Amino acid sequence: MKFPLMGFDATNRKAIIYDEGTEPFTGTTLEGIGQAVIGVLKHPDETANRFVKVLSIKTSQNQLLNAFEKTGGWEISRSTTRELKASGMEKFPQRSSGWTLELAVAQLYESGEARCVVTPWWLESESKLLGVKEECEEGIVKMIIGT
Secondary structure, X not given: OOOHHHOEEOOOOEEEEEOOOOOOEEEOOHHHXXXXXXXXXXXXXXXXXXXXOOOOEEEOHHHHHHHHHOOOOXXXXXXXXXXXXXXXXXXXXXXXXXXXXXXXXXXXXXXXXXXXXXXXXXXXXXXXXXXXXXXXXXXXXHHHHOO
């Protein structure tokens, strides 16, 4: 995870949980993105002229945090999407660094909005057709920190 503002700084073992930490979101690993591209090229008829929904995992910050905490030694802080959005909006007029990521992360984690759920379930996506593996939180953590 390259952007600690998104909630997890694996290098320093720090987590920021926004709001309740329960907002669901879907994600795709870099391997999954690459496989999706290959899959679309292998299945041109099935994927032609339409949106293709792909995901590796549907999770929440708390679910990821539980998996990270199993590796030990995590410092956890709390914030709100409201504060994050306000900070981004304050930086926007000056075009200060980081405003776009702050607004994007606020959109991702704002409670009750489900803005970042591509599809409710892996089986409702085209992931299987395209060869994108379904991942679990523990598997994601292992990819990130190698334990």
